[in-house]
Amino acid sequence: MKKVMFYSVPDMTDNTWYLYEKLRDKVECVWLVHDKKAFEGRMPPCSIVDPGSCAGEDAGLVSQLSMTVLSHTVYAEAFRRYNPGHRILYLGHGAVGKGVKADAVGKDMWGFDNILTLGGELSTRHVNTIFGGGRERCLELGYPRNDILFRHAGIRQGGTVKILWMPTFRQSWKKSLNQKYIRTETGLSFPGTWEDMKRIDDRAGECGVEIHLKLHRLQLDLPVFRRVEQELSNIRMVKQDRGDFYRKAVEYHALLTDYSSVYADWMLIDRPVGFVLNDLDEYAQSRGPFTYDFKQYAPGHHIYGMNDMEKFIGEIAAGTDSMKPERDRLFFDIHGFRDGNSSERVAQWVMEHI
Template sequence: MSYFSRLKDISFIRKCLLFTTHFLGYLNRVIPKKEKQILFYDSGRDFLDDNTEALYSWMCMHGYDKRYKLVVCVPRETTRLPFSHYEPIGALKGIWAYLRSKYVFYSFGDFRIEPSKKQVVINQWHGTPLKTIGKLTNYSVYANERLDCFTYVLSASDFFKPILAKAFGCDESKVMVLGHTRIDYLFSTKEALACIGIEKGNYKKLFLWMPTFRTSNDGRFHDLGSGENTSLPIAGTYAELELLNRFLIARKALLVVKVHPLATFKSNKNFSNILVLKNEDTISRGVRLYELVKEFDALITDYSSIFCDYLVLDRPMAFTLDDMEAYGHNRGFILSDLTNYMPGHHVRTMDDFRAFIDDCIHDKDPYAAERKRVLPFFCKYSDGNNCKRLLEKVHITL
């Protein structure tokens, strides 16, 4: 079968699926809802993750599961269930649960079923978007499709309210400014480093490096061609990582590289002061991402939304920008002047990288005022009460 034939088949299947969900939207108007049933689902995930997981776990921890029926839908009905003891249902049962539930929460994907006026369907999304999404992308497939099959989509700030409205093609009245529920984990007292075998007292400073993905591990996404050998920005070769490792040893510092869930990382050796972590490394030890994030003295990232959330902790940050022009041309950024909203060291070379580490080692924090200036653009709330605030807003009470 030719490439263009496959594209036609995919397009036909997509049209069939959209027709089906359109029909289900009409059906959804007449099917009665269970007032005490709440559906949580994440499309394409093996388990609840991100903002959806944070809200679900918070509700269980505070006894909401005693008053409400909490239903969890993940497509593959996996038996791999980190963090919670739910019994998930698959996609088909999930659609029926959607049609019967008074409340629905999701962070990834959607059923594309128009909510009933008797429902509250919340698109929590998965972070403040820096890269283009939805109707702001150059993906023509989104141009003529409805992306606002929800009652509300959540924004973490007033600044991003009109941006999200444009991205999902909805009125600003459907954008609620509340805050990402996953941020509540930044206020956790859990000793996450100990859970993954890191003794914090052995190091003067702990650095977390979270690059966004350039090439996805399933081959579907190519935001940028992978770097030589390592697929990391700045440190593209193992020789560079070896030199960086020696630098860290001399300063009694640890660098943890947290690989993006969609990313590839080519590793053929271990380093004493550079630790590479994948999702399975933390999940298998019962550690959520943001429980880990809060443990570090400083963050190194790039165009990932992690920095928007890390601002809440008011700690030093650095941004690797060596491939910013190419990345922006390929994927595209929502803010044309993005660097003006990056309150930290702008790293384009390994010398810049090392300079940031040295500043942190010596407790120099030249961008503290900038972080305070930028915070309101990305986070309206920084009190660790986002789960509670969301439930109160949609009138889910004990």
């Protein structure tokens, strides 16, 4: 039986986990984790290794790998030093959105043999622009993680209207990723003041809407987010956990985001999206330029200030969906499939290439 190693951040999550679930009875599985002792004995019959053991007591095991699959960007050389000849498949965890620094674009510096995309022309072009090496390396098969959006219960009829708010990070506990141009009271581009945060909370209350704010895992924990928990009634913080949040995301009526790639995944369940775009130019200068015209491919309400935000909340409360034609028009530019079978497609490809 061929050996395949799996890697993700956090350990055992994201696209890598859902592909593992399809392959675990077909290949000999090895999980690369950050703390081997925390997982040993918990995942039979998998082998558990960490970066230290790959160069030590587990060197013989990893030298026998046929493939490594990973969902987060670690240079391929980090894996090839243990096993120079095996294939490395990068699954990714966000196929569109977000800029990339110019010195990391299109130079084939990552060294992956193949790179997964969502399957649409835009997502494949975006991935190829970033990673280089030619489109023939791109696998237009869809993300395994997104299959769960098709398999879990959706909105309960008659329940409270809920908006899921998922901004990408601006200020991060990982200092190298800080977007230094942000100097707002809230640490967000909008709302930038506590007074505006309260106005959004008030508008949600007027409309009978709950807004659930889920921070990016790299977002710095700021005092303002504790104030949200303590002082506001209609904006509520969603606690971080190790589980896959997409199992819960299907319960929401609409998504509120900015440049996060989550909007592309959200399109699979065909519900409204609001995009906060008031710092688009500053974000692109700080994070790196977008590989495409972001506004052209953002099929939802474009929010630049309080009036736009209040209009978005009101429309979601009323159950109207004025931007659905735009989502329909752009769907197959981003996605190649709408069927919940991406895990199966990628697993089949792996079995054919090990």
